[in-house]
Amino acid sequence: xxxxxxxxxxxxxxxxxxxxxxxxxxxxxxxxxxxxxxxxxxxxxxxxxxxxxxxxxxxxxxxxxxxxxxxxxxxxxxxxxxxxxxxxxxxxxxxxxxxxxxxxxxxxxxxxxxxxxxxxxxxxxxxxxxxxxxxxxxxxxxxxxxxxxxxxxxxxxxxxxxxxxxxxxxxxxxxxxxxxxxxxxxxxxxxxxxxxxxxxxxxxxxxxxxxxxxxxxxxxxxxxxxxxxxxxxxxxxxxxxxxxxxxxxxxxxxxxxxxxxxxxxxxxxxxxxxxxxxxxxxxxxxxxxxxxxxxxxxxxxxxxxxxxxxxxxxxxxxxxxxxxxxxxxxxxxxxxxxxxxx
Numbered sequence: 001x002x003x004x005x006x007x008x009x010x011x012x013x014x015x016x017x018x019x020x021x022x023x024x025x026x027x028x029x030x031x032x033x034x035x036x037x038x039x040x041x042x043x044x045x046x047x048x049x050x051x052x053x054x055x056x057x058x059x060x061x062x063x064x065x066x067x068x069x070x071x072x073x074x075x076x077x078x079x080x081x082x083x084x085x086x087x088x089x090x091x092x093x094x095x096x097x098x099x100x101x102x103x104x105x106x107x108x109x110x111x112x113x114x115x116x117x118x119x120x121x122x123x124x125x126x127x128x129x130x131x132x133x134x135x136x137x138x139x140x141x142x143x144x145x146x147x148x149x150x151x152x153x154x155x156x157x158x159x160x161x162x163x164x165x166x167x168x169x170x171x172x173x174x175x176x177x178x179x180x181x182x183x184x185x186x187x188x189x190x191x192x193x194x195x196x197x198x199x200x201x202x203x204x205x206x207x208x209x210x211x212x213x214x215x216x217x218x219x220x221x222x223x224x225x226x227x228x229x230x231x232x233x234x235x236x237x238x239x240x241x242x243x244x245x246x247x248x249x250x251x252x253x254x255x256x257x258x259x260x261x262x263x264x265x266x267x268x269x270x271x272x273x274x275x276x277x278x279x280x281x282x283x284x285x286x287x288x289x290x291x292x293x294x295x296x297x298x299x300x301x302x303x304x305x306x307x308x309x310x311x312x313x314x315x316x317x318x319x320x321x322x323x324x325x326x327x328x329x330x331x332x333x334x335x336x337x338x339x340x341x342x
Contacts, residue, residue, distance in 0.1 A: 015083070018114075020058040024090040028098075032106050034115040034222050035082040036060070040073055054084070054098055056115050063098035072103075079105035080222040081115065112221055119162065119175045126175065127161055130182040133189070133208060139201040141254050145262070146205055148247045149212065159215055167218065167225045170300040174224065180296055181211055187292035195288075202258075203285040206265035210289060213240025213266075237278050241266045261285075269293050306331035306338055 014031040022028060033054040041051050050065035050072050063084070065072065076082065086100040120126075134150060137143045150157055161178045165171035171180040185207035192200035216239045217231030218224065230239060241263050248259045264286060270277035271290040281287045305319040306312075312319070317332020 018058045019054065019056050019061055022088045022098075024088050024095050026088045028087070029085050030083050031085075032081055032083050035076065035079060038073060038076060040068065040070070050100070050103070052082075054082075055117070057113065057118055059117075061096065061098055062094075063100055064094075065100040065103055076103065076105055080108050081106040108222070115222060116224075117174050120173065120179070123161070123175045123178070126179050126182050129186065130178060130208065133182065133185050133204060136189075137201050137205055139205075141248075141251065141258055142201050142205040142262075144251050145244070145248055145254070146208060148251065149209065149244070156212075156215060159220055160212070163215060163220060164218065164225045165211060165214060167227065170297040170304075172225060177211060177214055180300070181208055183296045184210065184289070184292050187295060188288055191288050191292065195284075197284075198288070199285055202261060202265070203288055206262055206269075206285070207289055207292065209240070209244055209262070210266055210269045210293060211236060211240065212243055213237060216240075216243070235276065237267060237270065237276060241278070265289050302329055302331055302334060303338075305329055306335040 013029040017028070017031055019033065033056050036053040036055055038050065038052045041049050043049060047066070048068050048070055050068040052063050052065075053060050054063045055061075063086075065086075069075075082103050083106045084098065084100050085102040086098060089095060089097045089099045130150075134143070134146045137146060148154075150160070162174055163177040164173060165176040165180040171177065185204050188203045188207040189200065192198040192203055213236035214231075217228060217234075217236035219226040219228055244266060245259060245263055248254045248262065261283075264279060264282065267278040268281040268286045269289050271294065272280065277290070281290050305321055308319070310319055312332060312335055317330055317335065319329050319331050321329070
């Protein structure tokens, strides 16, 4: 096969098999997976090859189509699913990769669940925590705003509870946006309980809302985590501010001053312009929100490093991958606690 195939050229023997059911050396015919990060590369001798990732609900693997026709990307343009033929590589250098001999677009079905990563086991707990925080708001205008945006019967809610919070940086898994938003709100709640003269309802409400613009910034479903055109041109901070301001304007009697305070906290939650903030924090609540957002993101990065496959014993608990401005991060104690929970 030369990389191209008509529908009747590729058998469908393995159409229902999951990625984790294949072992090195296994052949596959007509297996169907989501296709991610497609790019045309060139070997040292100038031969083009297709590089991509294949994903289903059990995981992600690297795949290559060697000696790919130069027009292969045009053939696969816009395809979210592909049907592939080939073999799982047994070569020590590429062991476990899918070595393709043919690939073609496959129609996108109504039910995408076989091709999406599963939601975290604690997703329901995160939903409950988030709704409890909404119920804890006493200010009638802020409560009305939160209910208007996060109403379980509203269009945004099903997307919100399944969306990632980022492409790669932190909470990038499915359901990560819900987890991160609730985490930041809970941190803000704790801060308000020990610091005097903080508008707790304003702070916690804005924490719950601060990343709502990511629903427009990032794709959902099979392309979850990829940037939309709006995300690239405008960004989630401004997109979210516009969404929340628009919702506030639909609530009768919503105070103009309160609307502007909410907008400010969302616009400034990245802290500094070089980190993406549209405004620097100008009030105590905005300062707290930006710091709690930062803490949630950085600790999540530490947790991801601690849960990795590095030889931490040999490295005395250090992870060589940088976090923020650090060249390495010490995750020994965190890893020990994570292992104790297993």
